[in-house]
Amino acid sequence: MLNTKVGVSVMRCLRWFGVAIVFCLVVILGNPLTGQAYEDTQCFKCHTSAKQLIEITREIAKTRPAAKSEEIEGEG
Amino acid sequence: MEPLAPHEKIFVDSEILDDENHGEIACHECHGGNPDDPNWKTAHEGVVKDPTYPDATAACGDCHDEINENYQNSLHVTLKPYRLTIDKRASTNPVIRDTVERAMDNHCYYCHSSCGQCHISRPNFVDGGFLDGHLFMRKPPVQEVCTACHGSRIQKEYFGEHGGLRPDVHREKYMKCEKCHSGEEMHGDGKEYANRYEVENGPKCVDCHKGIYERDAKNVITHRIHKDEVSCHVCHSQPYNNCSSCHVGKDRNDLPFYKTKASWFDFKIGLNPLKSETRPEKFVTLRHNPVNREIFDFYVKDGLSGFDNVPTWKLATPHNIRRKTAQNSSCNACHGNESLFLLKKDVEDKEREANKGIIVPAKLIPSTQKWQPK
Numbered sequence A: 001m002l003n004t005k006v007g008v009s010v011m012r013c014l015r016w017f018g019v020a021i022v023f024c025l026v027v028i029l030g031n032p033l034t035g036q037a038y039e040d041t042q043c044f045k046c047h048t049s050a051k052q053l054i055e056i057t058r059e060i061a062k063t064r065p066a067a068k069s070e071e072i073e074g075e076g
Numbered sequence B: 001m002e003p004l005a006p007h008e009k010i011f012v013d014s015e016i017l018d019d020e021n022h023g024e025i026a027c028h029e030c031h032g033g034n035p036d037d038p039n040w041k042t043a044h045e046g047v048v049k050d051p052t053y054p055d056a057t058a059a060c061g062d063c064h065d066e067i068n069e070n071y072q073n074s075l076h077v078t079l080k081p082y083r084l085t086i087d088k089r090a091s092t093n094p095v096i097r098d099t100v101e102r103a104m105d106n107h108c109y110y111c112h113s114s115c116g117q118c119h120i121s122r123p124n125f126v127d128g129g130f131l132d133g134h135l136f137m138r139k140p141p142v143q144e145v146c147t148a149c150h151g152s153r154i155q156k157e158y159f160g161e162h163g164g165l166r167p168d169v170h171r172e173k174y175m176k177c178e179k180c181h182s183g184e185e186m187h188g189d190g191k192e193y194a195n196r197y198e199v200e201n202g203p204k205c206v207d208c209h210k211g212i213y214e215r216d217a218k219n220v221i222t223h224r225i226h227k228d229e230v231s232c233h234v235c236h237s238q239p240y241n242n243c244s245s246c247h248v249g250k251d252r253n254d255l256p257f258y259k260t261k262a263s264w265f266d267f268k269i270g271l272n273p274l275k276s277e278t279r280p281e282k283f284v285t286l287r288h289n290p291v292n293r294e295i296f297d298f299y300v301k302d303g304l305s306g307f308d309n310v311p312t313w314k315l316a317t318p319h320n321i322r323r324k325t326a327q328n329s330s331c332n333a334c335h336g337n338e339s340l341f342l343l344k345k346d347v348e349d350k351e352r353e354a355n356k357g358i359i360v361p362a363k364l365i366p367s368t369q370k371w372q373p374k
Helices: A002-039 A044-047 A048-062 B014-018 B028-030 B059-061 B065-071 B081-090 B093-106 B142-151 B151-157 B183-187 B221-226 B230-238
Strands: B239-241 B246-249 B254-262 B265-266 B269-271 B283-288 B313-315
Touching: A002 A044, A002 B014, A002 B239, A044 A048, A044 B028, B065 B151, B065 B183, B081 B093, B093 B246, B093 B254, B142 B151, B151 B239, B239 B283
Parallel strands: none
Antiparallel strands: B239 B265, B246 B254, B269 B283, B283 B313
């Protein structure tokens, strides 16, 4: 009878211990996972690719008018 | 400063992932947009180019709370000197005043800075572009940031980019801007100042040159005689850049433009227009500003009907300091030397009223000396 109660207590302790380990792993590994997700975004993929940026900025330059007036004269 | 190609301006260095402070903040958390959309056009809907201006609270405030709070009042953001000067010069007619304000919005108020435009990219004034692949730079680089805006005056003077003039002696000692202009000064101390000369944590020559008035210091007599009478720059500046006449307007494509006349290097000592407890000197160096009565005529006539309320020559602290200069080579290189002083004849007729308080009357020009300290 006594042995059974001790066994249940040990099992409960182990369960909480397990939960704590899983929690720690999530916290520790969480950061690299976030970093990984950030790397996978379209923003990051495109803005770290010179080739893609050259193509897109050329496309933009064809359609977008000049941002600065040609009439500017002298020092600002 | 070399211009950046369009793609270079927005190229992100993947090394940013290694930045332990900023590397885990995803792009869209600051800039908005849709990070999952592979179509760049729709992905950029709602994107904010500079999430640190006008309010950096959301982007920077969580971690840099004190700096963020103070920065809202820094001169780089408030542009207070522009505003106060125009307030004094502008017409009191509310309709005209509103039009002047609109013109200021188009031409003057874009000349601000922000956290991002110092620590991440070049300022908008020079068309932006990342300094180093969107890596966060604790100390902004001088030429891409500081002199990108402060170019026509500070850059030319400090680097000696004018024929016959030497660089600032501090430049020759490899001192960068931040050596005198600390981060604390740049970020502001939370107080709203009217101009940079009031800023309490701004640099003063004596912060470093502490011992110049001490008994055994070199040139102590000269320094003591002139203390609080002339600013350091009066003796130690070389000729500096002056600008004149500015006209603003919009071209046929509705783009704002300005036209200024050619600038010129000159050296003029005048009466201190901003005399205060911290700047008690009678004589200071003065620089002509790029302003004229008709500056906003494109928008409205007589916009600056109070033009004469503020001098067009303003207190200047040229950044081309030398220990030995033409005017300090002997007492009489300055004393009795009319050409160094801003006299009535040096000021255009139409600007005389505005500058009457700082023009040096002939009787105030120090007379020639017979005795010269060793």
